[in-house]
Amino acid sequence: MIATLLRQAVSPEFAADVRAGLTKPVQRELPSKYLYDAVGSELFEAICLLPEYGLTRADTRLLQQHAAGMVSRMPFPAHVAELGSGSGKKTRILLEAIAKRHRTSYYPIEISPAALAACEKELGKMDFVSLVGYEKPYLEGLRAVAARREPREQLCVLFLGSTIGNFDRPAANEFLRQVRATLQSGDSLLLGTDLIKDVEVQILAYDDPAGVTAAFNLNLLARINRELGGDCQLRDFRHLALWNADERRIEMHLQSMRRQKVSISGAALQIGLAEGETIWTESSHKYDPQEPFRMAEQAGFQQIGQWIDVEWPFAQNLWLVE
Ligand code: AVJ
Numbered sequence: 560m561i562a563t564l565l566r567q568a569v570s571p572e573f574a575a576d577v578r579a580g581l582t583k584p585v586q587r588e589l590p591s592k593y594l595y596d597a598v599g600s601e602l603f604e605a606i607c608l609l610p611e612y613g614l615t616r617a618d619t620r621l622l623q624q625h626a627a628g629m630v631s632r633m634p635f636p637a638h639v640a641e642l643g644s645g646s647g648k649k650t651r652i653l654l655e656a657i658a659k660r661h662r663t664s665y666y667p668i669e670i671s672p673a674a675l676a677a678c679e680k681e682l683g684k685m686d687f688v689s690l691v692g693y694e695k696p697y698l699e700g701l702r703a704v705a706a707r708r709e710p711r712e713q714l715c716v717l718f719l720g721s722t723i724g725n726f727d728r729p730a731a732n733e734f735l736r737q738v739r740a741t742l743q744s745g746d747s748l749l750l751g752t753d754l755i756k757d758v759e760v761q762i763l764a765y766d767d768p769a770g771v772t773a774a775f776n777l778n779l780l781a782r783i784n785r786e787l788g789g790d791c792q793l794r795d796f797r798h799l800a801l802w803n804a805d806e807r808r809i810e811m812h813l814q815s816m817r818r819q820k821v822s823i824s825g826a827a828l829q830i831g832l833a834e835g836e837t838i839w840t841e842s843s844h845k846y847d848p849q850e851p852f853r854m855a856e857q858a859g860f861q862q863i864g865q866w867i868d869v870e871w872p873f874a875q876n877l878w879l880v881e
Pocket of ligand 1: 606722725765842843
């Protein structure tokens, strides 16, 4: 009964991505963007409050301490586009610093309707800031924003919270090149990158003892049950966070605790999982402080500033299109 009430219309892309990911040989996987339905977005907000997850606080602190300095180095950003705005709480700090100097248009680009609504509520009524949200994939949204500006108006792109870390390194480089291709001389990009730190600290940040991150990860199976008519038994899976030293990333997996069959009618899929087999759900790459400088250059930017938090190694990197 509850399942029927909660079931939604099947999204063909979600069904196709689940099917492709779960039938991969060697390592099954699910794209991390599907972690953020309404429940997942709220669980992520809770993760940000955990003492073990210092990332968001470091990101916020750097903006609080250095927003004025960052903004003074951006050539007059009349337009601000944000890739994955989330709730928009951190963005307020930057928008306030910009709005002190001049009017600005702010475009949050979000695939999560729940997060976009929260962001519009948080930032929709600021003085000197007009908000237009885009419920679109990042590059599509960015192209739409770039198309609306007048020829000489400058655009600043925000990519905060180390969301870039969800891409593996070659894909991140390719993505950043595509961002660059939508921009023009004088445009800027503020990129947040979580830095490599003690392995224990990193693992605890993704495997907190209260189990919030476990719930965030397991909710992906619950979402598959709700939206695609899956029959995943959440109690037969467990959350796993591990440090991949070769790739310099934390990986989240869902591990099957026994040999089991899963069927997902909305994806026309039936699979058998071995005991101990995992489904890889997310990567969070961690960076060396010098790495963003090289990434900027290969993507066609110049890094003109870097701010590193003293409590939790995390860097804000300011890139400019020369
Ligand atoms: C929002 C992608 C930056 O990778 O740290 C938090 C998501 N996953 N805990 C991250 C996340 C598990 C987060 N990002």
